[in-house]
Amino acid sequence: MSYHMSIDVERCKGCGLCIAVCPQHVLELSEEVNPLGYFPVFQARPDDCNHCALCCMMCPDVAITITEVVDDTSAQA
Amino acid sequence: MPKTFKKPEALSDQKTHYCPGCTHGVIHRLVAEVIDELGVRGRTVGIAPVGCAVLAYNYFTFDFLEAAHGRAPAMATGIKRVRPDLIVFTYQGDGDLASIGMGEIIHAANRGEKFTTIFVNNAVYGMTGGQMAPTTMPHQRTTTSPFGRDVADVGMPVKMAELLSALQTPGYITRQTVIKPKHIVRAKKAIKQAFTYQLEGKCFSLVEVVSTCPVNWGMTPLDAIKWTEETLLPYYQLGDVKTPEN
C-alpha cells in the first residue's frame, strides 16, 4: 500500500500555512506564479513525506489531497 | 495518523474568494466533513451571513439561504420551526453576529432554537474593509480605530460565548480556533458535537471559532497565526463554556 500526495496548483494561494506545519519540511513555495497570481507550494522533498496529512488539514483551500495508490505490480506481471 | 485526505462531498469544487491564509476555508471544510460524517447533506440548509462569508453558498453542495446583516438566527428560527426535520446552521462573522445581529442571536439562543451557529470571530470587519468590530482587541488598530481601540470610548471587546452562556436556557456554547492542526481536530469535534445536539433535538448550539484576517490585520498569514495565539487566545479562552448538562 502506498500513498500519493498531490497539490492542486490552481487552487493554492501560497499562504504558506502548510509549510509551517509540515514536520518533515517537505514543502516550499514555488517561484512560478499560478493562474490566480500566487506562488503556489510544491513538494521540494517529496521522498521525506510520510503522508501525515497535517498540511491537508491546515490548508484553507483544500488544495492538497492524499490518495491511496493501488499496488498493481501483479497486474504488470 | 491519517494517510488519505480528500475534499468532503458537502464542499463544492469552487475556489473560494477568501484571501490567502484566511481560515474561513478551514472552517468551511470542517462543517462539510461533519455534515458528510453525519450523513445529513440532503436535509441540511445553511444560512450565509453578510460579511466575507456572504458567498458561502457557492462552496457547499446543499441548500442555502443568504441572510441580511445579523438576521441569520431569525431566518434559522423560521426554517427550523416550520421544518424541524431539517438540519439548519448559520455561519456568521463577528460584525454580523456580535454587532448588528446581537439581538437575533441572543433571543434565538434564549428560546433554545434547535439550530447550530458557527461564529467566526477574527476581531475585525473583513468584507467592508477592516473596520472595528465589537470583538476588536484593546489598542488594536483598524480602519475605524486608527489609533487603536480605545476602551474608554467604545468599551471592551465582547466575549460572545460567555455572554450567551449567561442565559438560563440550556445550550451548547464552545470556543475553538483553527490556527494549528491540534486546534483543528478539537474544533471539528466541537462542530460535530454541536450538530449532534441539533440532530437529537436537544438544544441551541454555537461554536465560536477564533480566526484570522491576515489582510485586514496587515500581517502575513503566519504572523496572523502568531498574533492570534499571543493576543486573541489569552482573552478569548478556548473550550466549552456551556454544555446542555450544566
Place this chain on the structure above:
Amino acid sequence: MGKVLMKGNEAIGEAAIRAGCLNYFAYPITPQSEVAEYLSKRMKEVGGLFLQGESEVAVSYMLFGAAACGERVFTTSSSPGISLMSEGISYISGAQLPVVFVNIVRGGPGLGGILPSQGDYLQATKGGGHGDYKLLVMAPASVQEAVEMVMTAFPLAEKYRNPVMIIGDGLIGQMMEPVEFPDHLKSEPTNKDEWAANGMDTRKSDTPNIVKTLHLDPKILNELNLTLKAKYERMKQEEVRYEPYNIDSDYQVLIVSYGTMSRVCRTAVDDLKESGFEVGMIRPKTLFPFPEKAVREAAGKASCKVVISIELSMGQMVEDVERSVLGQRPVEWYGMCGGDIPTPEEVMDAVKSLV
C-alpha cells in the same frame, strides 16, 4: 358554518388558518395584538405554529426563513411594526418569496396614535424598504371582506412569488361584524421544489436550491429587476379590483376612497342623492395595482366636473388618482388622520364645496 359575530383581528387570524396557513410569526402592537392572542390559542388546536418573535425585524426574517423552505406563512402588525419589517420585506421581495402581511394601520408619523388611519398608503404601494419592489396591496372595507382578502392573498402570493399586503385601517381590526367564512382553501403552493431551500432529500434532488438577494453581476441584477417589473406589470393586467358606486348616475363629483373611509363616503353619496346631488364613487380594493382605468373612465364622464380623493391620510392617494385622471378633471383632496373619521356630513360639505 353560518354567520358569526367576530372582531376583525380574530377573523383575520381564522381566515389565514382556513387559507391553509398554519405558520404565524408576530410581534404584539396595538391595534392588532388580538390576532396574535387569538392565534396563540387557535394554532395549538389546529396543530399549527405560533411564535412571538423578539421584534418585528426578527419576525420579518422568520417569515423569510419559513417561506424560503416552501411553507405558507404570514404575519400581522401595525404601522410602526411594518416600518421595522420593511427591511425584511425588501429582502423577501428580492428573493421572490410568497409571504402575506396584514397591516392594521394606526396614525403616524412616529408612534403617532393607536386610532384608525390610512397613513401607510405610500409605504405599502410604493415600497417602504429599499430597492425596486412592489407589494400586491389589498384594502378591505369590512370584516367580511378582510376575511375574503386574506384567503385570496395566499394563492396570489404564490402565483407571483411576491409578498402580498392587506392594509386595513385600525377600525377593520377592532370592530365586530357578522362574518361568514368561505370553505377551507384546497390549493397548495405549487412548483416550490424549483426554488425552495427545503432540503434536497425533500424534493429528491441532488442540486442545491439557493435563496438569495445578492447579485454582484450588474447584468444579472438588472435581469432580476426586469423579472420583478414584469411581475408587477402582470399584476396590473390581472389583479386590479375595485367597486364602483352610483356610477351610472350623472354625477358631478367623483369620489375615490377605500377602506373604512369609503363606507362613510357611501353614506354621504346616498344622502346627497336624496337631496338631488349625484356623486359617483370608485372604491379601490387593490391599492397596487391601482384601478387606474376605472378611475380614468369614471372621471372622463361628461357630467363629472371634479374628482376628490377622500382618505384617512394627508393626500397620499392623490398622486395615484391624478396619475389615473390624466388631467381630464381637477383632483382635490379631503381627509383627516389624527384618528378621528370624518362624518358623512363633513364629507357632504367637502363634496358640495367643490361645485
